[in-house]
Amino acid sequence: MAAPATPAARDWEALARRARWRRTAGQSLLIAFLVAVSLPIILPYFWMFTISVSARTGGVESVVLWRASSVLVPAVVGFGILRIFTDDRRRLWAGAAAIAAAALLALLLLVGRDLHLQNYRFLWNPDIVEEIRGAATASIQFPSVWVAFRNSLALALTQTALVLFVSTLAGYYLSRFQFPGRGGFLQGLLVLHAFPAMTLIIPIFLLMYWSGLLDTLTGVVLVITTLELPFSIFIMKGFFDAVPWDIEMSAMTDGASRRQAFLRVVLPQVRVGMLAVGVFAFIKGWEEYVFVRTLLFDKQNWVMSLYIFWVSEDIMGVDYGIVAAVAVFYILPSFLLYIFCQKFLVQMSLGGIKG
Amino acid sequence: MARIELRKIRKQWGEVVAVEDLDLVIEDGEFVAILGPSGCGKSTTLFMLAGIYMPTAGELLFDGIPVNEVEAKDRNVGIVFQSYALYPHLDVRRNIMFPLKFKGVPKAEAARRAVEAARLVHVEELLDRMPSQLSGGQQQRVALARALVKEPQLLLLDEPLSNLDATLRLSMRTEIKRLQRHTGVTTVLVTHDQIEATTMADRIVCMRKGRIEQIGTPEDLYERPDSLFVASFIGAPPINLLPGEARDGRLAVGGTELELLGAAAGRVILGIRPEALRPGEGGLPATVLDVEPMGRETLFLLETPLGQLRALLSGATAPYGAGDRTAFTFDPEDSILFSESSERRLPDVHVRLPA
Amino acid sequence: MAGYGATSRQRQRINAVLFLGPACVLLFFFFIAPVIVDIFVAFTDMGRTLRITELTTANFERMFTRDRRLAQTLVVTFMYVLATLAVFNVTFGLLLALVTTAVPERVGGFFRSVWLLPRMSPSVIYALLWAWAIDPNERGLLNQILINTVGIGPIDLMNDHPLLLIVVANGFIGASMGMIIFTSAIRAIPEHLFHAARVDGAGGLAIVRHITLPAIRWPLSFITVYQTLSLLVSFEYIWLITDGGPFYDTTVYALYVYKRAFESGQYAYGAALALMLVLLGIGLALLMWRFFDMKRLLQTPRIEVH
């Protein structure tokens, strides 16, 4: 490590060689590390998808998984390398198209004959689960997947609307209005934000029971909404804080009342925030399990998480394919939302922590 | 110390070209300033010298040997950033000692050298403070000490004075010049302030939009600007520029004609520095439009047959008042002509007032 | 002027109700009230019938003196929380943040979204993936890989190493939180500091040690406390993947509380057990105050018109 006595004595070429080697080796090592630790995550998801489009009643063909992987992994790696080393957009697209075409062809040749959509027949034949299950066990009627889907959608959407409505109002008020006890209120909210609501599940169950909301979607919606509130109020407050005062001030100088200024001028400025909070609330509502499992019993009230849970409990051993297909069907909305709204979500989870 | 050579250096990020076709030689022990408006690629050039950015193309040589790929840590350069970039969690002493840590300098000697460097920039009484407890000027001195402590072969300064107030800037200008003389280190200063460049540097590299416009001593740039850009960028108040048409040994400007010395034809731009204009019998008839006292000098705005001209005369009290009629003249050598299409100077072409 | 003042105050009250009312009502009924209910029920004998016949401290006596299962639960909880936190939520989260910020941004961003995927997927699906991955017969994903690459026979993670299983399963989700927070903390470090360190001779590891780590001290403490709390109270994935088993081997405290109440029907005892978590939660949440920028949060609004 000691520096040479005179700069002239430095061996620049050796230093350059070492730097070049270190740069490539270092970056390759880091990316190899990321690939290695990320495979355990990607592979199971891909496995699930593969099962859903290839498994037939009674068995799972893992050959399809490995063959597909042997095509897709090189394709993805190739695309990654292409993206790192090409800045030219046209060449990037051309390369990507070539890789995609080659991969598609290879997939068709290797696994094309094993692929089928039979497992997704539960979509148009809602009683299929019941039929398969009936063969295995003999117990009470399973609801149609569309009942669960409708309940999930209703729950997630109502929850999203409620969270948005309540947290936008509260966030605006906390950001813009001075009132006695504001500091205390914010600090209390902060404690609630960090406080784990899961610990309150027993008393919440009892409150639902006493108020007659047990085993109703309304009750679950109210509970889940509330648990989201401290977080989303803070997010919305943060977004309102970022809207310059001048806009509002000038609107009010122009004769708008405070409420008009809020609706017409400020609200459009926080669209991104509302979108982020909304997407997040939807994903939360869509995936909720513990509270629905505890607060809903009637099969007509089942949501997707309960449906898939019982489907997997009952027919996992009999028909992997159907379970995987239902799972893919269930995960798809969250997955798509996540892919398309990723930027907002990441932004927000940061905002949420910074208060 | 080192002799630095840049050959056809180019740096781009995606589509953005920050620096293009840069050719420059910096002699051992020289003090060079890179001058240009903000965003013209000065810092990018400096960072390439430091090894923070790698040139996209071209060759960077230290003492004749290519160092493009040599890492920053191996180059033995000292750098002062515009924001000073002191390590916020280390006190002044540790900040200054930081570079020595990686050179294998024994602790005791490192501490001694840190004190020495601190004394050089007059911050020895601040050694135990944290950066957050220092004023801007003090932070800047510490940053200088940190850059000098490792006895670099090249000292890089990125707008080191731009965050200081006017008086501090003046004293730091002399201070940095003194340090450079004292250590004899090859120095590159980046600045957008022409006064800083002209007062401190031996040579100035004037840049515009990623390219070098002109390299020369301060006098070169002032008296013989290669281009319209350099002429207008150097000098305060700015040079008078007047569009005209050269034909048959005469130059038509505004409502009058001047005698052309040297060969020129077509559309040209005539440049006359405000300091080159002086009152003179038989000169241009001029009406004083406005008078601006500027301390020891006075600036006059004149209406002349050539158009409006600024003239700078020494003396705090104005010999003329607004509305006065008088006559101004200039020496032919002080007139500069530029081609309008190429914006380059027409060498050895001047104009003279008609007799 | 008096009339104007009165209407202004009136409007102020109406605004408060309009804007803050809905939030207050919901927060009261599902956050504040449950805490009170929990404290109350903890001192009763509520059982499967959900009826209260007497007020008693029997639950606490049982908790502190007679519940032998509880001791085992606490040991499991301690090991689970410590291992997950130390290995995944903090260390691995930090590692991911460091590595994804050291590679080109597009690459880093891609891998960060991969690691966020489990957090964004429905928990039942995530558990299902694990069930498929660790299927003890040769068809399980893990076993296929082990048999074909390492050559060791099918293993049964669920029965042989259940604690390891829940640590890893939770860790894959927990690491992403640290990753996100640390990534943003690293991004917030002025770029010039990294440049300065490189010029001063620091290599990659030295930069991490001297620039990055000192700058993320606070996020590090925040994540540690926050994740300790979430690990202590969450039981969703354990419930779905191992259901606390085999036997009681992976029954952590929070799951034990839930099972006591909803499976054994001992609601009062469950409430008493939960009370400990509630108190702990409030304590740690208060501790986390230190990590927030209170001054900015409490900044007074500047428009006084209502």
Ligand SMILES: Nc1ncnc2c1ncn2[C@@H]1O[C@H](COP(=O)(O)OP(=O)(O)O)[C@@H](O)[C@H]1O
């Ligand atoms: N890291 C970077 N990524 C992309 N573009 C950059 C980066 N750094 C500088 N640029 C661009 O290069 C040009 C020159 O920047 P810079 O060298 O900082 O200018 P100066 O220091 O002369 O003000 C600018 O247009 C700037 O936007």
Ligand SMILES: [Mg+2]
């Ligand atoms: Mg700059």
